[in-house]
Amino acid sequence: MQNFYPGKILLYGEFSIILKNKALAIPLTSQGGKWENARDAENTSLFGWLKYLKKLPHAADYDLVHFEEELNRGLYFESSIPQGYGAGSSGALVAAFYAHFSISPITNPSIIHLQELKKELGVLESYFHGNSSGTDPLVSYLKHSLLLANDKIDKIKVPSPPEDLFFFLLDCGMARKTEPLVSSFLNEIHNNKDYTADFENHYVPVVDQTIQEHLDGRFTELKKQWLELSQLQTLFFKAMIPKNLIEYWHKGNNEGHTHLKLCGAGGGGYLLGLSTLKEKQVSLFYPGFKMIALPFS
Template sequence: MSISNNIFHAKVLLFGEYSILLDSNGLTIPYSHFNGSLSFIKKDSYTNLNFAHNSNEHLKSYAKYLDENATDIIDTRTFIKDVENGLYFESSIPEGYGLGSSGALVAAIYKEYGINPIKSKAGLTNDETQELKKHFSKLESFFHGKSSGIDPLICYLNHPLFIEDQQNIQSIGISRKNIESDDAVFIVNTNQVGKTAPLVDLFMQKCLNPSFSKLLKEELIPTTNKCIQSLLSGDLNHFFKNVKQLSKFQLNYLKEMIPSEFIQIWEKGLKQNDYLLKLCGSGGGGYLLGFTRNYTQVKKKLSAKGLEVIPVYREF
């Protein structure tokens, strides 16, 4: 009974939440502040045993799903045997916070139990990336009802990904041109768990409204794409202008996804122009994603309100 000691990081979808469902660009990065790995429950283990036992019970349900739906992707016989012997996912990635907790788990299981797995390496072809995404979509659907497969993909490859559309995804570097020491991407803890499936359902219902659908095509998708392109090109002046437009759009048209007690904080950032907030994942709780050119001052200001502020990317 042994297992590889592979660690899988959380992820942050910088841009593309919701709009990626309509084929906007997307940009996602690994986030090593939180991570997880497969392990076995041992009597002398220095871990939270309640967490480990709960994780193991969860894996039993997942193993049944995989045995019924994914025997072409996963060696379910070995996986089920290991689950019966106390396999669990030791993870610091908070669930329901938009940081890819299920994606990291799926990536870990595919790495350990995948049948002829595509190796995680630099220079994967688009065909290989699409094949991985297809596998991960199937494996992660247990957790969300429907999955694009992108969260497990970023957790598995552990490299920033530029999503041109659902059929074209590539590893990419993020420009450090024009970066200053106090530029930062950060997350703010809402101390609430968000639930992805009902919020995605709500968004898709809103899309049935022709006027809302028009707004998405004419404002949300172009603005999202501009955010990504200006960041990748290192044009930070235009980048922050574009992020401000995106923040305004989400506040105006996706307000149901923003916890009510954070509306005022969101508005204050837009008004004072020292930080900008947007959704991190589907919203409804979890973390909010922030952008600033004055991180030291903004962290002090938000922390004074009792908020937990954690840097994601500094000198990006």
């Protein structure tokens, strides 16, 4: 059971994906996890998950007897993905479980099977999130980028950026919980008609265009889209931007070289960044914060 299951980054489409608009998710190959064994393993949380799995209507689809035996022998999930960072920590765990303990795992899903698999993985992950879409574990299981739109899923190749554009993750230094942030957004959508109209008419088209520019490899235009997207997020998602980074967020936009955007729900964890500066210069631009280059392999 040595297979590695990567994390996941929602490159574009945070919050708008909830309303079934376009989103682009990629595997985070620099972080991930795999099954390991140790006599003194701390796997209590996995026993809690096992109880949840046993109560599922389709529990017979998984070899839960074997899973429990392995847990008793010291099976645990060794992961480098930080929890509460928007990088798919529970998604990688679910992907690893499905791959090794599903009775008949789907190994080469068709377009139809992608939808079914996403739904099934979402049920498995809902123990950790309350209500999971299944996107995170699907990206981790397939180890492939996905374009999502209105319940449609496509495996897709995402072009790597040129040398003069640097994509990175910026560690806010604190974890966050997704559910309260999503609830706050949905409350605005359901109760504020002006916000909803502006979101659908102004924000969503920019997200769609940003995705298209990236997939088409038009990186000069993509840089301009990132600036617009970053500026719009300070209007639509102000409460989701960590207060300890808002000054840097505006500074990068004003100076024109570095742009930040949310990575998932925001509120903490990672932010996504794009810069025309070199990696070392970007690191110096955010003193006291950890920065990680975003791989596109």
